[in-house]
Amino acid sequence: MHLGMSGSFRIKGEVAGRFHHARSRLSAHDHVVFRLGGTTITYNDPRRFGFMLLLPRAELADHPFFAHLGLEPLGNELSAASLAGLFRGKATSLKAALLDQRLIAGIGNIYACEALHRSGLSPFRAAGTMATKSGKPAVRAERLAQAVRAVLTEAVAAGGSSLRDHAQTNGELGYFQHTFRVYDREHAACPTPGCRGTVKRVAQNGRSTFFCPVCQT
Structure with a gap:
């Protein structure tokens, strides 16, 4: 996963600390949602410069993103x-x-x-x-x-x-x-x-x- 310039993950239900930036709540910018054991993790990216890659662990080392x-x-x-x-x-x-x-x-x-x-x-x-x-x-x-x-x-x-x-x-x-x-x-x-x-x-x-x-x- 690469966040690009504006990407972020939002974990539903977590309480932020005293000093924090409000995360984007515009669903139009929610691109990927993970549901793990009752927890929802949302990937939000207004500029869409981020990306995700899904492949077997054994192939990671040889992939162009990682090989060098x-x-x-x-x-x-x-x-x-x-x-x-x-x-x-x-x-x-x-x-x-x-x-x-x-x-x-x-x-x-x-x-x-x-x-x-x-x-x-x-x-x-x-x-x-x-x-x-x-x-x-x-x-x-x-x-x-x-x-x-x-x-x-x-x-x-x-x-x-x-x-x-x-x-x-x-x-x-x-x-x-x-x-x-x-x-x-x-x-x-x-x-x-x-x-x-x-x-x-x-x-x-x-x-x-x-x-x-x-x-x-």
Whole structure:
């Protein structure tokens, strides 16, 4: 299932938290309804950019939607060694490499910025520097692997980041945006202890990159 730009699931009977977006109630935009043990789950999508795919589990890995996806960042595969192997010899920027879904699937722009800041690595650093000349993982690769896992784990626990219309299935907003260190904090003081830098924003590969030019090297 892919939500597209405006898709959402509505679970009948769930009570939303204090902070939530009202889900669309227009039945004209209800496209799929699941009835599971008395619970009704409705897929609503006004813009119709979302889609669903039904096929046997054994065929998932070879389907065009999945065949070229990279490793799961919250799975056991993510490590300093795997980052070194994926990024070795790549001259592209570290930020661009993190966003390449063919290498690692599931790291978006927000979480790439946050993970790079936590690991103290510049978004402009060459991705290939995650590996030593012999191909072994550099110390910075270990910092990055730990930062990626920590940021994503915390974001999942917080229900994601609600900057516009993202919400959970019960309509409740995510809360991770309240703990951003650099994303969307241009001109703010860098939160790294002892750092006197200021968060900057630049356009990088068509996306906004937020970083501290002092402590991220």
